[in-house]
Amino acid sequence: MNAASDLPPDAAFRAEVRDWLETELSGDFRxxxxxxxxxREHEHLAERAAWERRLGAAGWIGIGWPDPRYGRALSLTQQVIFHEEYARAAAPGRLGHIGEQLLAPTVLAHGTEEQKTRFLPGIAAGEDFWCQGYSEPDAGSDLANVGTRAVLDDDRWVVTGQKIWTSLAHVADWCFVIARTEPGSQRHAGLSFLLVPMDQPDVTVRPIVQLTGTSEFNEVFFDGAVAAAGDVVGEPGNGWRVAMSLLGFERGVSTLGQQIGFARELAAITERARSNxxxxxPVLADRIVSAWVDLQVMRYTALRTLDTSGGEPPAWSASVSKLLWANWHRRLGxxxxxxxxxxxxxxxxxxxxxxxxxxxxxxxxxxxxxxxSNEVQRNVLAERTLGLPRDCA
Known part of the structure; x- marks a missing residue:
């Protein structure tokens, strides 16, 4: 069976993805x-934006969106195949993944039909880029402490506050912002999930220089920035539920593609250890072997938790996934x-x-x-899965 058409469906799909990536990444995008x-977030921004449009034109954005009006509603297996092959081909870092993998599934789950029609096509075409306005100087891991405020003024929300650690804000067209819209509310209550355009004079983006000397993260200041009254996902004041739903999408099938990238990094380190x-x-050799074993454990854990044939994934899966890959990757460094x-x-x-x-x-x-952070993930597991008392420290 040499022709892709003679292969089983998933194998044929893998061959299709692999061939397309090889062709495109050997041509204008090589x-x-x-x-x-x-x-390396600063590299080839204009070219990577063009790459996003090429992905969109070929139908490779939104492959897992469940509504076929906007995406392709491919199976979980095929989504995993795409992300694995993308990583295996060393395809460029995505500029549109926040819109595709976070905002779009959230709008599909909680948005209105008008919001779906308005926002999803631009993401699917690779034309509209998004960033995430969650963390603040006093509300990072403790997201419920959000201080950014928004006031409804006739037909628009007026947003005032600061967000930080905002990935790709410097290239984003839109930001989904968690803001407090009910005066006097505290913690999880009174928050709303707003869609705010970035191209306006009352939005300021300041890059944060990282240890690598580059700037993926940014500070974003909203000084009376505006969003349309209808650009709130879910009911006003119910933003916490929407925000938590989005974080569930963050641990999706792309983590398996991420692990292919991890495997490539480990292979390079292993080859370097052989050459020098x-x-x-024996101690370093043991650490290399342990890293390989732990990577296999991560993969099978991810496959198990992504399998929803028996119902929704367990509540603990997102926190366990984050703890596994984050600590493994730090050890790899x-x-x-x-x-x-x-x-x-x-x-x-x-x-x-x-x-x-x-x-x-x-x-x-x-x-x-x-x-x-690790501490937050462990608190989530302790309190929500094990039923332990809340950490009051």
Whole structure:
């Protein structure tokens, strides 16, 4: 069976994805292979935006959206195949993933028909980019402490406040913002999920320089920025439920593609250990083997929790997934430095040109903080799964 049409459906789909990526990444987009990953977010922004439009034109955005009017409603297996092949091809870091994987599923689950018709086509076409307005200086891991406020003034919301650690805000067209819309409300009550355009004079974006010397994250200031009255997902004041629903989508099938990228990083470290003799050190050799074993555990855990044939995934799965991959990847960065030995502290060039190993180490220090810190994930497991009393410290 050589022709893709003679293969079983999922194998044929894998061949289709692989062939398409190979063709596209060998042509006009060949310079994008391996670009735009963690610590390299600044690379080829215009070209990666064009790549998003190419993905959209070919129907590769929204493949898992359940409504066939907007996406392709492909099976879970086929979604996993696409993300695995995307990572295996070293395709460029996505600029549109926040809109595709976070905002779009949330609008499909909680939005109005008008909101679906208005916002989803632009995301599916790779033309509209989004960022996430959750964290604040005093409301990072404790998201319920949000202080950004929005007041309904006739036909528009007027938004005032600051967000921080906002990934890709510097290229985003829109931001979904958690804001307090009921004066005097506290904690989870009185919050709303607003859709705010970024291209307006009352929105200011300031890059945050990371350890890698690049700036994926940003501060965003809303100084009376406006959103249309109808651009609230779910009922006003019920934003906490919508926000938590979105975080559930964050642990989707793309995590398996992420693991292919992890495997590629581990393979590079292993090859480096062989070439420079570090693999002869039994302690380092054991750490490499342990990293490989733990990566397999992550994969099978992800497959098990993504299988919803027996109902919704368990409530603990998102927190367990985050704890597994974040800690593993941080350890991988440390392993990369150990394999390099003393040379690990010497940059690849001046003034601050990092090697791939150094970039991995520095960026992965943030893995256990962003997207919900280790401490928050463990508190969630303790309180919501084990029924332990709330941490009052």
């Amino acid at each position: 310079e994008l292979r391996g670009s735009g990953g963690p610590g 003799g570090a693999a002869d050190d 440390e392993l990369a430095m150990a394999v390099e030995g003393p040379a690990a502290v010497v940059t690849g060039g001046l003034p601050y040109e990092l090697t791939d190993e150094q970039r991995l180490f520095l960026f992965s220090r943030a893995d256990t903080i962003y997207g919900g």
